[in-house]
Each structure stands twice: as C-alpha cells, then as structure tokens.
Amino acid sequence: MTEESHFESTSFELPENYEELKKAAHRKSDWQERLNAVNELGQYNHQPIIDLLTHMMNNDPVYAVQDAAYKQLRGLGQDVQQPSKAKPELFKGLTKTLIRIKKSLPKDHSFEDFKVKLQKMRADIYNTYEGEKGEEFDNWLKAKWESYDTK
Template identity: 60%
Template sequence: MDNQEVLADMPSNYEELRSSANRNANWRERLSAVEELGKWKNEKSIDILKHRLNTDAVHQVREAAYRSLLALGEDVQMPERHKGELMKDVTKVMVRIKKSLPRDHTFEDFKEKLKKMRIDIYDTYEGDKGEEFDQWLEQKWASLSKR
C-alpha cells in the first residue's frame, strides 16, 4: 500500500470485496479484501475496515485494516494481539474431535479432522499463529484430556 494512489470512488467489485472481508473461514481472503478496500477512500470501505480492525480474530487482518485506515487518514490505534482463546469453546471442540478419533490416532489425523469439521477454527488459528501454527496445534492436541 505504500505510495499507492487512494481512489475516492467505489470499486466495481465492492459487493464481492464486502463479502470477502466478512468471510469467517478464510483469513487470507479477508486480508486480501482489506488490502483492496484500503485503496478506496469512501464511507463504506472505511466502515468495513474499521469493523475488521475492531472484530477480526486474526491479528494480521486487524493490522492490515489499521495500516489501510491510517493511509486513508483515519485516526485509529494499532490493535493489540489477542491473548487466550480467539474463539469461544475452542478447547471443548478440540476435546470432542480428539475423543471422536481412535485411541491410537496421530496428530496428523487430529489436524485433518479439525480442518474438515471446523475450518473456521482451523483457519483462524492458522492465520493468527502463522509459522508457529503446527507446533501450537500439536501442543494443544497433546494437552487435551485423554479418554
């Protein structure tokens, strides 16, 4: 976004960008939409960017919204990283998934089932943890109560 022209109109694909910015199970799509909306200085784009800044579970998306809003001249504060669980009842969900697998399942089995059953959780934590996601998830899996 550096040295980029800010446009005052509405993007021709505004509705698509609005939908993408609010797609819960795809942080990369939200990030891309936030970056694109950051090129357009208008009330609707700014509203969406502020919403992502204040509510997105993935820090990278909130940070991109912050940078976009700053570039558009908005008075905003840098978002803090969330501490603790990013989504409600994540541990309970993971325990249920672990218990649904055979006793001798592997971490990879658990990871695949989580991805299949709760892509929203998988995607949110993958986006927030970045390169540390697999290590975090494996530690979480190992710490879940056994049957």
C-alpha cells in the first residue's frame, strides 16, 4: 500500500475501541500487543492517535514497535525521523536483576529453570528483550546466564 492510498483509507475519527487500544499500547509486558495496537491505531488520522504513535515511536523499548509506529506515522503524512536501533541498556540494573534471579535458584539449576523464573518474576524484562532480540533471544539470555558467577 502506498503512503497516499494508506492516507486515503484512514479514518479521521477515533476508533470505537480507542481506550482499549491505548491500554494495549502501554502494556509493558507484551510487545506483540503493543505492535498490534500500533498497526490498528495507524488506520486513524486523529491528533490523539498521532500523539500516541509519536510517543511509542520515541519511547517503546522494542525497536519493532518503534519502527511500526514510525511507518504508521509516515503513512498518516507525518514528517518524522526513523528511530535509531542503537540503544543503551533497556532496563536500568538489568545485570543486578538477572544475578538476583540466578542466585535465588538452586546451585545446580538449568538454563531453562533460569529462563522460566525470569519470565515469572520479571515478565516485563523477559518480554521486552524477547521482542528486541528476536531469534537471538535464547542465545543472548544464555550468554548472560553463563557469565554470572554466583559463588
């Protein structure tokens, strides 16, 4: 779909489910739900939606969500700059958090035990990095797990 045809097919009214989409856009522990919200919101050319998409483009921790918001904004005729993939640590104190989780497990725990506990204790961290790292998530997390000596 070209930008022009995308713009022509957008609605100038807020969607009936705007409040639901707004909540989904802010759901920290589910990057896929945020991505879906961005794609649906991008069908409506309305200032509150443009503001929300701009916020997501500039602030979402997962690049795929930022990029989708950027593309939707461009499709709505907004003059925006593509977000940068280069980011600092997504969660302040990530190393401390991961070490704390590793230390909370029995000494002979497996990587899978660690992964499950991270997902239960810090779904926000797990989900964000899963979205950010994509297929490399398990390798990245395993390297982190292996690098922490908890003697």
